[in-house]
Amino acid sequence: MSEADTVAYAEQRYQELAQSVDDILLGLPTEASRLMAIYARLEYALMKRERPNGQSPTFSKDQGNQLVILYGDYVNEIVADDFFDRVKDLPDVGYLIQEPPRRRTVENGWVDAQPITDKRSLFKAVKQIRNNLLHGNKFRILLEGEQDRDIRLVEAAAKVLVRTAAEDELLFNHFYY
Structure with missing residues (x-):
């Protein structure tokens, strides 16, 4: 393959x-985009x-060469001990639990x-939802019939x-800011 053919092939790919x-982004539910935006702002806020x-x-x-967000420390030090009891009966959060x-x-x-039995396990579940979404395990497998479940979990995590x-x-x- 000539260099020109290689360049043309790479451009085609x-x-x-x-x-x-683009197809993924256009098909991504609004709730998923919203959760990713909230998570991005939360991580920025935790850095500050x-x-x-x-x-x-x-x-x-x-x-090393990587910035790590200390979610566990934040949950342990700042999130009120009664947070779980106050949110567990909210409709979306109740579904998540x-x-x-x-x-x-x-x-x-x-x-x-x-x-999910306390604030620590609740935040671990929220992080798992984020990881499933970010690493492609959600919203690309809609044929498995779980889109409603996925959306409800994403909405709960955002809340x-x-x-x-x-x-x-x-x-x-x-x-x-």
Whole structure:
């Protein structure tokens, strides 16, 4: 194959891939886009939000060449202990608790989730929903008949995150700026 043919072939493959991505974005439910936007703002806010204990300045740290968001620390240190009890009966959150997100494994396919019983397991479930969406395990498998479930879980995750930001003034202030 000549260099010109190689360039033309690469351009053709790029166009095919770009069209595939456009098809995914056009078919992506609004709820999924909303959750990803909320998560992006939350991660930014956690990078900026000061910690009360003085250990490190924010809920993020450098790990090698990668920035890591310290969700567990945030949930343990800042989210009120009664948060779970206050949100568990909200319709969308109640569904999330009753039907927690599964995770996909290479060897076993979809694996059932652990029960959601407290604020820590609730936030782990929210992160699993985000991971399933971000890593392509949701909304590309609509033929499996779970779109309604997926959308309800995504909506519940968004509500948990927004409620969290609304209850933490310092986090809320960084959510938009």
